[in-house]
Amino acid sequence: VWPVRTIDWVDGAVELVDQTRLPDECVMLRLRTTDELIGAIRRLAVRGAPALGVAGALGVVLAAGDREAIARLRAARPTAVNLAWGVDRAAAVADQGPEAVLRAALRIRDEDIAACRAMGERGADLLEGDRLRIMTVCNTGGLAAVERGTARGVIQTLHERGRLAEVLALETRPLLQGARLTTWELARMGAPHCLVADSAGPYLMARGGVDAVLVGADRIAANGDTANKIGSYALALGAERAGVPFVVVAPETTIDPATPSGDHIEIEDRGAGEIVRFGGVRVAPEGTRALNPAFDVTPHDLITAIVTDKRIIRP
Amino acid sequence: VWPVRTIDWVDGAVELVDQTRLPDECVMLRLRTTDELIGAIRRLAVRGAPALGVAGALGVVLAAGDREAIARLRAARPTAVNLAWGVDRAAAVADQGPEAVLRAALRIRDEDIAACRAMGERGADLLEGDRLRIMTVCNTGGLAAVERGTARGVIQTLHERGRLAEVLALETRPLLQGARLTTWELARMGAPHCLVADSAGPYLMARGGVDAVLVGADRIAANGDTANKIGSYALALGAERAGVPFVVVAPETTIDPATPSGDHIEIEDRGAGEIVRFGGVRVAPEGTRALNPAFDVTPHDLITAIVTDKRIIRP
Numbered sequence: 001v002w003p004v005r006t007i008d009w010v011d012g013a014v015e016l017v018d019q020t021r022l023p024d025e026c027v028m029l030r031l032r033t034t035d036e037l038i039g040a041i042r043r044l045a046v047r048g049a050p051a052l053g054v055a056g057a058l059g060v061v062l063a064a065g066d067r068e069a070i071a072r073l074r075a076a077r078p079t080a081v082n083l084a085w086g087v088d089r090a091a092a093v094a095d096q097g098p099e100a101v102l103r104a105a106l107r108i109r110d111e112d113i114a115a116c117r118a119m120g121e122r123g124a125d126l127l128e129g130d131r132l133r134i135m136t137v138c139n140t141g142g143l144a145a146v147e148r149g150t151a152r153g154v155i156q157t158l159h160e161r162g163r164l165a166e167v168l169a170l171e172t173r174p175l176l177q178g179a180r181l182t183t184w185e186l187a188r189m190g191a192p193h194c195l196v197a198d199s200a201g202p203y204l205m206a207r208g209g210v211d212a213v214l215v216g217a218d219r220i221a222a223n224g225d226t227a228n229k230i231g232s233y234a235l236a237l238g239a240e241r242a243g244v245p246f247v248v249v250a251p252e253t254t255i256d257p258a259t260p261s262g263d264h265i266e267i268e269d270r271g272a273g274e275i276v277r278f279g280g281v282r283v284a285p286e287g288t289r290a291l292n293p294a295f296d297v298t299p300h301d302l303i304t305a306i307v308t309d310k311r312i313i314r315p
Numbered sequence: 316v317w318p319v320r321t322i323d324w325v326d327g328a329v330e331l332v333d334q335t336r337l338p339d340e341c342v343m344l345r346l347r348t349t350d351e352l353i354g355a356i357r358r359l360a361v362r363g364a365p366a367l368g369v370a371g372a373l374g375v376v377l378a379a380g381d382r383e384a385i386a387r388l389r390a391a392r393p394t395a396v397n398l399a400w401g402v403d404r405a406a407a408v409a410d411q412g413p414e415a416v417l418r419a420a421l422r423i424r425d426e427d428i429a430a431c432r433a434m435g436e437r438g439a440d441l442l443e444g445d446r447l448r449i450m451t452v453c454n455t456g457g458l459a460a461v462e463r464g465t466a467r468g469v470i471q472t473l474h475e476r477g478r479l480a481e482v483l484a485l486e487t488r489p490l491l492q493g494a495r496l497t498t499w500e501l502a503r504m505g506a507p508h509c510l511v512a513d514s515a516g517p518y519l520m521a522r523g524g525v526d527a528v529l530v531g532a533d534r535i536a537a538n539g540d541t542a543n544k545i546g547s548y549a550l551a552l553g554a555e556r557a558g559v560p561f562v563v564v565a566p567e568t569t570i571d572p573a574t575p576s577g578d579h580i581e582i583e584d585r586g587a588g589e590i591v592r593f594g595g596v597r598v599a600p601e602g603t604r605a606l607n608p609a610f611d612v613t614p615h616d617l618i619t620a621i622v623t624d625k626r627i628i629r630p
Contacts, residue, residue: 289510
């Protein structure tokens with residue numbers, strides 16, 4: 001059975017779907033300590049900006065005032081601004097006692113559910129056309145948020161309005177979130193979809209097979225430059241050349257006014273292990289080095305629109 | 316130990332590297348009959364257009380006048396035009412005796428070696444700079460040819476001239492020729508290299524980490540539009556934006572004057588199997604559909620230069 005929520009607070013613990021086990025199994029993890037949660041964040045059992053915001057806030061509840069644990073949690077994934085934001089927002093009311101911290105964390109959860117619904121509607125309103133073929137990368141669905149997701153939230157709204165022809169989901173090397181998670185979500189939604197190797201994205205646009213590209217965001221700089229899953233920038237280049245709208249869908253909290261431009265966004269390199277193996281099978285010679293930037297930065301001039309829960313920004 | 320040649324004639328037999336065993340083991344097959352060679356071709360122990368041309372010609376030597384064996388060899392891989400070409404060229408002199416057939420076959424081998432060496436030198440001359448970081452896709456090395464290869468031939472010449480800082484090899488989904496074959500060749504060449512997910516190519520260029528992109532070609536249209544391994548077009552877009560040269564390296568025979576532009580090149584879709592599985596591991600839910608174009612077309616305006624064994628073309 002598909003849980004209604006990817007992440008939630010249940011009987012004194014954080015419960016979340018272990019995304020590393022999908023699509024083979026849907027396993028709910030029950031995390032009782034901040035360090036258990038940090039481990040789950042580091043190995044990407046929970047991922048996606050909104051889900052990480054909720055995880056950060058609920059992690060502060062688990063920390064029960066342990067400042068060192070809170071600091072470790074806040075630094076568990078440096079690129080994920082929402083994680084730090086969720087931690088900070090819950091920690092800000094720590095002096096009002098544990099009940100206040102829990103209320104703050106649950107408010108973040110509820111705000112995410114409402115924000116995703118708003119983004120879905122605003123994004124669907126923005127796009128023109130009735131039989132849309134949407135390309136997307138990584139997983140931006142309920143698995144990345146609490147319920148509906150960001151870019152996938154727009155896809156879901158389009159589908160509910162009968163305006164979705166097909167989703168072209170990029171497999172999203174190295175961890176294959178598109179192949180493993182997005183296809184699984186789309187199948188459960190009943191949305192027609194095809195899986196595509198990442199490198200084919202720009203070419204399929206050039207061939208006329210895509211009406212819009214919808215992506216999420218990990219961090220949006222003040223000038224609109226957007227850090228997102230590696231491969232997003234290549235899609236933006238392909239979209240520009242093909243004249244296809246490239247739309248970022250992310251909650252307002254993803255915008256970081258303290259970061260003036262993409263040049264100031266630190267990009268995490270996740271090491272060779274994910275690249276030299278594919279689905280557990282070693283694919284490159286022993287000892288092969290790799291570059292493995294987890295994210296890239298799409299310059300604002302390649303972004304048609306940024307859809308948030310509050311507004312549409314045209315960088 | 317790296318064999319000098321991927322395929323050769325040694326003491327009355329065809330010797331070739333079994334590419335299905337790479338990168339785990341380097342096994343030289345010694346094939347004494349045409350049917351042994353046909354078996355090796357069918358299971359892709361030998362692949363790559365130039366290597367198949369040589370294999371076809373040497374197979375005619377093994378056939379020793381057996382016309383039925385020659386016909387079976389010629390049809391071993393119906394789409395491989397170079398195989399039939401090599402068979403025909405050797406068989407054309409069969410009436411002059413076995414020595415003439417062997418001479419014709421060795422001439423094809425030697426012509427490939429000379430062409431790759433010429434491309435390597437011309438390409439290395441073309442590029443400026445002393446500590447070059449080269450990005451490449453798929454396998455264009457000796458494993459596809461006899462000794463040095465096309466784009467990889469240029470890399471080898473740069474390395475021999477002490478001008479190569481590093482190769483950034485794209486893994487090349489779905490069949491991972493970059494991860495499996497190119498890294499293995501580069502390791503044996505002693506060339507510093509990193510493996511990179513295909514989707515990271517354009518971003519690494521934007522970050523200033525690449526001095527030139529070198530790719531091979533499957534077919535070049537009369538106007539310079541170039542069909543090559545899927546992902547080449549995305550690299551060309553990234554190179555243009557970053558101001559990095561995008562250079563195609565291919566023998567003159569790859570240019571097809573009968574094809575006016577890329578729009579006339581038919582792109583093979585190799586089906587969902589390669590996308591939803593790897594090495595027996597399923598990576599997408601059962602029943603997931605996929606688009607799997609094996610090649611893409613890079614428009615000529617994105618190509619800085621085409622280097623052949625005869626000249627440099629600037630489309």
